Amino acid sequence: DVKVTQSSRYLVKRTGEKVFLECVQDMDHENMFWYRQDPGLGLRLIYFSYDVKMKEKGDIPEGYSVSREKKERFSLILESASTNQTSMYLCASRSTGGTQPQHFGDGTRLSIL
Amino acid sequence: GNSVTQMEGPVTLSEEAFLTINCTYTATGYPSLFWYVQYPGEGLQLLLKATKADDKGSNKGFEATYRKETTSFHLEKGSVQVSDSAVYFCALTRDTGRRALTFGSGTRLQVQP
Numbered sequence: 001d002v003k004v005t006q007s008s009r010y011l012v013k014r015t016g017e018k019v020f021l022e023c024v025q026d027m028d029h030e031n032m033f034w035y036r037q038d039p040g041l042g043l044r045l046i047y048f049s050y051d052v053k054m055k056e057k058g059d060i061p062e063g064y065s066v067s068r069e070k071k072e073r074f075s076l077i078l079e080s081a082s083t084n085q086t087s088m089y090l091c092a093s094r095s096t097g098g099t100q101p102q103h104f105g106d107g108t109r110l111s112i113l
Numbered sequence: 114g115n116s117v118t119q120m121e122g123p124v125t126l127s128e129e130a131f132l133t134i135n136c137t138y139t140a141t142g143y144p145s146l147f148w149y150v151q152y153p154g155e156g157l158q159l160l161l162k163a164t165k166a167d168d169k170g171s172n173k174g175f176e177a178t179y180r181k182e183t184t185s186f187h188l189e190k191g192s193v194q195v196s197d198s199a200v201y202f203c204a205l206t207r208d209t210g211r212r213a214l215t216f217g218s219g220t221r222l223q224v225q226p
Contacts, residue, residue, distance in 0.1 A: 004156075033213055042117075042202060042216035043157075058213065090156055092214075099145050099164040102214060104156040 002027045006091050006105040014113055019078040021108050023091030029103075030096045032074035034058075034066065037088040037107070049074055050096075081112045115140040119203050119217035126193055126224050134188040134220045136177075136203035144205040146170075146179050146186040147214070151200045160188075160201070193224045 007022035025032065031050050035043040035058075045058030047066040055066050063085060067075040074093075078085055088109050092102040120135040138146070145164045149157040161170030163179035163186065170177050175190045186203060203217040 006156075035216075040218055042218040043204075043214070044216075045213050048213050092157075099162070101147060101159045101162055104149075104158070106154075106156040 002029075002093070002103040004091055004093055004103050004105040006089075006108050008108050009106065010109050010111075012111045012113060013078075013081050015081060015083060017078075017081050019081050019110070019112075021076040021078075021089055021091075021110070023074045023076070023093075023105060024072050025074075025093040025103070026072065027093065027095070027103075028071065029093035030071075031094050032068065033092040033094075033102065034064075034074070034076045035090045035092065036060070037090055043090060046076065083112050086110060086112045115144060115205055115207050115215045117203050117205055117215055117217035119201075119220050121218075122200075122221040124220060124222050126222070128195055128224055128226050129192045130224075132188070132190040132193045132197075132222065134201055134203075134222070136186045136188065136217060138184050138186065138203075138205050140184075140205055144207070146177070147204045148175070148177055148186070148188050149202045149204060149216075151202065151219075153199070157202065193222070195224045195226055198222055198224045 004025045033048040034046040049055045049068040065077045091105045094102045147162045148160040150160045161172040163170040166181035168179045200219045204214040
């Protein structure tokens with residue numbers, strides 16, 4: 001089975017801090033994704049990566065950046081955390097291939113105080 | 114761009130009742146369609162998928178049929194159990210962005226004994 005591991009289940013940070021959320025997958029997938037989940041809005045795509053050092057913006061990239069130095073690891077960075085970034089963050093990966101599904105981690109619930 | 118509309122919840126049913134969660138979509142091209150399930154405190158798990166018109170996805174007693182003529186992918190189960198209580202997300206692949214997913218807002222299902 002594919003395993004996508006997010007480093008923290010719960011995280012509490014302060015406004016203005018630089019925050020790192022880490023995600024690791026063990027199936028050599030080319031594509032990795034970061035979403036945020038908010039009630040009534042479903043999941044919204046922040047950034048995705050299709051190869052090492054390659055990244056593209058999703059629908060809501062403002063206030064975020066990403067890093068993919070190794071194929072298995074995809075990091076989401078909040079440059080200067082703000083309270084409106086309090087949310088559940090979900091990482092996913094998938095292999096290249098038309099109908100392959102995405103596999104998700106358990107999520108990180110981030111609170112910005 | 115692609116979009117997904119799900120019925121609002123929560124949906125509250127008694128055990129062994131019939132379940133339908135409506136999902137309609139707008140899309141260009143030929144997206145794949147998915148249902149994901151999120152149990153309390155967990156990430157998203159793939160429940161079922163369909164990759165072309167008239168395909169039926171099925172898993173764990175749940176079914177959904179890809180209806181291109183009505184642009185729908187309704188989720189059904191003949192007899193729900195308390196253990197089916199979760200949030201259900203309908204999703205489709207985008208025509209860009211390395212097949213990132215566009216999600217509906219989610220429908221919470223509560224099954225009472």
